Structures are given as C-alpha cells and as structure tokens.
Amino acid sequence: MALLSLVALASGGCWDRTEVNDLAIVNGVALDRAGPDSLELTIALAVPARITPPSSPGGGGAQLPPTTTRATQGRTVPDALSYMQEKLSRRLFWAHNAVILIGEDLAREGVSPVIEFFSRQREARLRTVIGVVPGRAKDVLAVVTPLQPITPTAIRDIQSFRTSVMTTVLDFAAALSAEGQEPIAARVQVVHSGAAEPGMLEAPQDGGNAGPMIQKDPPQPAVTGAALFKGDRLVGFLDDVETRGVLWLRNELQRATITVTLGDPRRRVSFYLVRAESTLTPRFHGDRVVMQVKVFTEGDLSENAAGVDASDPAVIRLLQQEVAESVAERIRRASEKVQKGFRTDVFGFGEAVRRADPRRWEELKHRWEQVFPEVELDLDIQAFIRRTGASDKPLGVKERGLLDAGDLREMLEGK
Template identity: 30%
Template sequence: MSQKKKIIIMFLAALLLYLHAGCWSRREINELAFVMALGIDSLDGGKLYKVSVQTANTKTFAKEGSGSTEEKSFAVYTATGATPAEAVRNLSQQLPRRLLLSHCRLVLISENLAKSGVEPVLDFLQRNREVRETVWVLVAKGQADVLLEQEFDMEDIPADTLSRLIKLGEETSRGYAATKRDFLYKLTTARIDPVAASVEVLPDVAREGKPGVQLGGLAVFRADKLAGWLDAKETRGFLWVTGEAAAGSIVLDSPLVPGKVTFEFLRVQSRVTPQVRDGRVVILLDVETQGDLGDLAEPWVSRGQDNSGGGMEELIKEVERGVQETIEDEILAALHRVQREYKADIFGFGDAIHRRLPNEWRKIEERWDEIYPSLEIHIKVSANLRSSGQTCHYRHR
C-alpha cells in the first residue's frame, strides 16, 4: 500500500470518528487542517514564540490518479504569540480551517529555544488534549520552521520522511527518539535529565534539487535547557548504557582474516547497580550482547593457520574481544561527554541510587550536582558469538 493511500485511509478514519460522535460535532474533511508536524521557535530574545504547523494538502490526494500535479503535498503556516498556545490560536487568522493536532507525529523545537528552556513548550503540549503522548520530540539544529518548509526526496510530506528515519534509527540502534510522555517524565523527575533526537538539513547533500536531512545524534538537556549534542558514536554509547540498543552491527578489523568482520548483535541487556564501597556510592554497569557473524570472507582461512576448528575458535574469541572493546569505547565516549562536560545525568544513575539505596540517596541528594561529575563507574562488557563467550572488565573514573 502506497504512503498516500495510507494517509487517505487515515483521513477517512478520522472523519468517521467525528461522524460517530453525532451531528452536532460533525466535521467535513475540507473544514479540517490535518497537522502532521509542529515546529516551535523563539523570537525577540525569547519574548515571543513562533509556531509552525505542517499540514497535509488533501487536494493532492483527491487528484491522485487523475494525472500528475505540481502542487505540493503539504503546506506550512506560521504565527507568533506571547505563549505557544496563543501562537496556535493566532494561526486561525490565516488558516480558515480547524487545526487537528491528533495526527501530529512529531514536534520540532529550535536550537535557540531549547537553549533558553523548553518547559513552557512541554507544558503547552501536556495541556493540549489533542497532542498524543506518543508524539516524538526533536530538536532542530537551527530553526524549526525552516526545516518544516523543506521538501525531501524520500516522501511527499517531510513529516513522513522524519518518521521513517526515526523508526529506522531505533531499529538499527543508531538513534533514539523521545516521546512526549518520556520527555515529560524525565523533565519532571529531578533524578533524570531528558534527551531528544537531533535533526538538521544538509543542503550540500541534495538529490533531484532537494536537500538531504540527517537524523542522528542526540540533544542533551540539563533540566529543561539544551546542554549540548552527542554524535553517532556517543549516541550508541548512551543506548548501550540505558539498554535501548535493539539490534545492529559492529564492524571490526581482525588480524586473523582478510578484510572486515561484521558482528550483528541481536540481543542486548544492560543493568545499572549502585553500591557503597569505602563509604562512597559507585555504579556497576553490566552490558551483555549476543550475536552472529554478519559476513566473512569465504572460504575462511586464518592467516598463518588452516581452516580448522581451532582456527575458527580463535576467530570467535578475537571477534568477541573486539566487540567488547568497541562497546566499552562507545560507552566511555558517552560518559566523558555527558558526565564530565555537560554534567547531565541522562543515564538515570541518580534515579537508580534513589530506588536501590534510598538511605544513601538522602545523604547525597542535596550534593548530587557536585558528586555526579566524578561518580565512579565500573563497566563490565560481555559479548557472545554463537556458543563461545568472554567477559572483559573495565573501570571508568
């Protein structure tokens, strides 16, 4: 089923819901503006909010099959206000349709707004009953409205492009996207700092005259303010620690075989255990993964050895060791950036101490911001390839 047909079905389903509610609440499709994405920027030093809505153009769907049309499949409308809610209400001055936010897939927050604080935005999203709990919250590198205006070559509606990239990133353990529910929970819990997916337009990577888009890395918050960014390596380090890594691959160099070796991990488990050692709280981090060889030169011949069972066993041990070292390196990269530089507890170590060692947490809660940057973390990584496995121990201070 094509993407356009799916959207048409979605529109018809929404219409049936309105009809089912009774004649008094009946809404025709041409009376509604289906919002697919919401963008929020700050203006005048944070005194004003600019809200942009990306709406689906129902006219283009009606014309499908009746010949090609150059009319865009989406439209973007913007308005300003002293609050996000007022800006949304002001959209009615230029958009003669009722905004339907229940189909909104993602909310884009501009970089400048994120740096000044997103609490007013999240408060608006929480109070608006139409915005679903599962809507994704993203931070745009630059202006949110500019990104919503961009046409990408992958899908007719930019919100669909971003949605597909989000899902693909999570399926391959290369990205993480926070929902409104997840972001709000962490924002209102003093023991966990929130994160959000970062997105940016790539004007130099264009196809068919349309710019590329990159959804990778994370925006790190300390409380409700943007503290900085994580790159792809650091992002996967975050996924290892939090247990959000699902499936993916690690490419290794091996002295035993020509070319590269790919380890495809299929299962990941992560455990964060706080303990008291020598009168101080420390964190024990255990990460376990299992997987298979994704590719290997065939016929396989070990360098300097024949293709025997002993040679394969040596290769298995070599791959497991390489996977463990790679995971450790990615975790350490994330810890160094977040713990030392941003001083943001996106891993939930404080929350783990609060739950597992409540008496100790009461002793250090008031000084947690001072303790966290130098918190001692012991890392144990285990990798298992087929039937063999090894465990290496590391220490991060």
C-alpha cells in the same frame, strides 16, 4: 404521537459532528525563538488533494508536496496558535501530529512551556516525538523528502527504528518530573549528502552523444545524534557515536551494526546486533559511587572482510572480545563527554541509585550535581556471535589464505 416520535428520530443527527473537510490536519510543528519576548510557530498541514497513490492514473508527473507550511508569531505557544487559527478557514486538528521540532535558541532558554502545552492539549498525542534542531527548526520542516514526502512522518519513522534517541512528549515530561535522570532528545538536522544519483539521459551538446544526467541527492532531514538537557534547558549535543554509547547505558539500543577493524584498516568485520540488554547496579565505597554496567549483546556476523576463518571457534571468541571492547569504548567515550563535559545525568545513574538504595539517595540527591561527574564505571560487556551467515569462509580468499586464531591474535596484539 408514535408517528411524531419516529419522524423526530429519523431527522435527528450528531449535533457536534466535525467533517474532515472542516479540519486543518497538523502533521508537524516547529518552534523557534523570534525575539526577546516572542516565538515563531511553524506548522506543516496536510493537503489531502495532493496525496496521490503511486498507482493512480496521472501520478507519474511532477506533483506538489502533500503538505504546506504556515508560520506565525506570539508570546507563547497558545498565543501563536490563536493568531494561526485566525488565518485559517479550517479548525486545527492535532491528533495526527507526528513531531515537535524545537530550535536551539528556544531550547537553551527552556522548553517547559512547550512540553506543558502539548501535555495538556486535548487532541495532541503524548506519543508525539520531540527533536531539537541546531539552528532554526522551521528549516527542517520545510524540506520535502524523496522517500516519505511528509517530512514530519519521515522524522518520526527514522526514530522508530531505535538506532537513535526516540523521546516522546510523555518521556520528556516524565524525565522533567523524575529524580536522578535528565531529559534527552534527538538532534535533527538537514543533511546534504552530496552523493550523485544516475538519472535520465542528458541532451547532447555540440553534436555529441547523450550522456547520463547526474542528479544530486536532495537534502533531507536526519537524526544526527542527541540533544542533552539539564532540567528543561538544552546544554549541548552529542554526535552519532557518542549517542550510541548513551543508548547502551540507557538500555535503549535495539538495532545497530558494529564494525571492528583488525589491525589493517582493510581488514574488518561487521556485527549486526539482534539483541541487547543493559543493567546499572550502583556500588558504594565510602563517598565513592561505582556504577556496575553489565551489557549482554548477541548478533550475526554480517561482513567478513578480514579474511578470518569464521568456522574456527577460537576465531569467533577473539572476534567477540573485539566487539565487546568496541562497545566498551563507545560507552567510555559517551560517559566522559556527558559526565565531565555537560555534567547532566541523562544516563539515569541517579535513578539507579534511588531504586537500589532509597536511603542513600536521600543523602546524595541534594548534591548529585557534584557527585555525578565523579561516578566511576565498572564495565562488564559480553558479546556473542550466534550466526556467521550463509558461508563461514570469506569470498575470494582461498583456504590457505584464511587467518586462523593464531594469525588473528598476533594481528590484534600489534594494533
């Protein structure tokens, strides 16, 4: 009996084991409206055989993309996925999905079914990022990026730098369920920079000398602003500058460069943000709601093309005031567009009211849609320049040509 038991143990295995070669690994998903009662599902699948390390032998030639796309249609996401699975010899595997892209038409109809599915899907991660595409989402998924050939991963990595909106499935689901805050997501597009890059030598023509062959910068996906929702329906988009103002108000901006022009467009300084904190504190004056916005930011002087003497503390104070005013202007621009234009509380003003005064929120929440556009902002922006770089003096400007605090003040007054 003991011998039989040993044989049984030795011959046993994991009965539900799944081999990697049996999986179709999903890297990205795009969803578009296909018809009145149907949607189109496009998925990017990893092709492991095409993923070649740069140092591997034979890796210098032209290679096929490391992902391939497949598309199908259905009435719902699960319906489309069932049709997709019928066409694949491997089981769809969702744990490595990096991004969910939603086309504009589908987003304007409502994304709750999409969020519902990916919130419940057993293998899907709640940290998967969401993007909204003006036009068709499948067009973005089909692009092959030069630096990161796996497009869904490239889109996720761009958002992870936190210079733009980064919304995950969990974030979106939480905003849908929360009182006093509406969902927001990244706007993702294919951009054509049109910039030319030097390449190999072009073959001579008509007996002439060989010249440089100019290669056009290939199209690539980019985060170009934000998509605003009211409930689960898309209501509009913001550009990059407006989105930056939203991020200040949401206390989500982690990296940024602020360039300030000092009168003459050729005289500018750049401020690289290394730390930022924002707080929202509601104040009530009768029926008026005033949102006190405090922003604290500090960073480094990364460019001094204005010819100012950065070793002068008075000059630094004036530059700090200009940086603070630039931040305030971005916040005002974003609030005007969002409050008066789209009338959707992606800032979380309602949530700030609820935290500060739950009883007052109970009175306001039923008419918050009318109150929100009239909320006034009281801005208190503090900016500090901590470091001026390796040199206080701008290159190419002699000592007598430097602008002191008096020169700078006069220049700013004439703006």
